Amino acid sequence: MGNSFIKSLGEKYLMKNYIRQPMALVKGEGAYVWDADGNRYLDFVSGIAVNNLGHCHPEVVEACCEQIGKLMHCSNLYWNEPQVELAQLLIENSHFDRVFFCNSGAEANEGAFKLARRYFQVVKGSRRYKIVTMYKSFHGRTLATAAATGQEKVHTGFDPLPPGFVHVPFNDVQALEKAVDDETCAVMLEPVQGEGGVYAAEAGYLKEVERICREKGILLMLDEIQCGMGRTGNLFAYEHYGIKPHVVTLAKALGGGLPLGAVLAVEEVSEALGPGSHGSTFGGNPVSCAAGAAVMAALLENGLINNATQMGSYLFEKLEGLKRKYGFIMDIRGLGLLLGMELSIDGGKIVDLCREKGLLINCASQKVLRFLPPLNITREHVDEAVEILDKVMGSLSEEGEDEIG
Structure with a gap:
């Protein structure tokens, strides 16, 4: 076909x-x-930051095929080895103590919301329930994660959305301080906003968020579904900022292409989820977790996280070169291999023309091109991509900005 x-x-x-x-x-x-x-x-889309090891990485393929031949599913009525192995890898390479597995990023964030509310209501004996999130954030498309998302287009047509979510501008410490009240249980944000236009937390901002959470006695929860798993040049993006959140959510690249999400939490907070309080039929599936363990091993052993830093810097420099050449490029931003190029024109035509010339990129918003290549790319891959971009932008520049705006 x-x-x-x-x-x-x-x-x-x-x-x-x-x-x-x-x-x-x-x-x-x-x-x-x-x-x-x-x-x-x-x-340079990587399944929207899923294929961090590239497509069909041989170690991931081997792990999946081997596990499929042994046990595909058993439910969480029983222990399974890949789930425990992946949990150990995640916990031993972070400051967290416990992990809950699910199937997707939206489920991971739902789990984090439930964890935060239950921690205060059951463990702390408080009725705190509000969660402060950021404008331009993206946390998922279930009703609760859509309510948490700070983008009106995600809300349209789904009223009434679940209450309890308050939005403030990203990188605005004063706005956050004003929003936190006696009913607030947590702050959730993305260290790098991906879907919202590729905005990274500014220097010092997350330290201030951590301070506010500590002083108010509330939880700091980070959504690293897109920016985690080595993409920014550290295993977790929060490591760039010298903070220790109470909860982090993961998905996308964690499963190497298979559905897998996770909620990582410190011990005290994790105690909120006792037997029967939360669950997932497919969460921690043996095949998905075998893939996840192979992904973690590859990230930790093959130098890919360091390569994300090096190639991220190289790609950034190359994109800055295009910015100096074309007046409709307004900004280059991001962290590691999660980069955005803001334009003064609609990026859709550039995406289409790049595809016709053999390069896949996408728009994180109407005027922001997003670059999410695999972490194991080389300088040759970057050169190939930028050469195509240059040709496309050169042809559009010759047409005149008015024709492509």
Whole structure:
């Protein structure tokens, strides 16, 4: 089946909630993917920060195939070895004490919300329930995670959303201090906002957030679903800022392409979830956790986290070079290999033209191009991507900004 046929079937049978590119991907290897017509693309989307090791990493494939042949599912009525192995890897490489596994980022954030409320209401004997989140944040598409998300477009048509979420501007300490009251149980934020336009926490901001949480006796929870797992040049993005949150949520790259989410918590907070208080049928699935353990091992042993720092700096420099060349590029920002390019024009046409020339990127907002390549890319991959971008932007510049704005 070719691109057109697969697309026609999808348009006939699938709900219309995604805006899809006009091709069907059938194969991936390393930093490249192929569509059903045989075209090859350099992938700087990585499944939206999922394929941090590239596509079909041999160690992850081997771990999955081996586990599938032994045990695919057993439920959490029983222990399973891959789940325990992955838990050990996560806890021993962080300051946390316990982990809860689920299937996705939205589920991880839902779990964190429940954990925070239950910690205060059951462990502390308090009725605190409000959670402060940030404008331009993205925490998921369930009702509660949509309510937590600081973007009106995610809320539209789903009223009434669950109450208890308060939004403040990111990187604004005074606004946060004013928002926290006697009913607040936690602050949740992304160290680097991905979907909101690629905004990293400013120097000193997270230290101030930590101080506010400590002084008010509330929890600091970080959503690292997109920016975690080595993408920013540390295993966890919060490590750049010298803080120790009470809770961190993970997903996306954790499963290496399989559905897997996690809530990591310090001991005292984790005690809020006793038997029967929370659960997941597929959370901690043996195959997903085998993949996750292989991902963790590769990140820790193969120098990929350091490569994210080096290649992130190299890509940043190359994008800055384009900024100096083209007047419609307003800003380059981000951390590690989570980078954004803000434009004065609509980025959609650039995404389309790059795809036609063999490069996959996407827009984090209408005017922000987002770059999420695998962590094991080389300088040659960066050069290839920037060369395509340069050609596309050069052609648009010749047309005139008014025609592409």
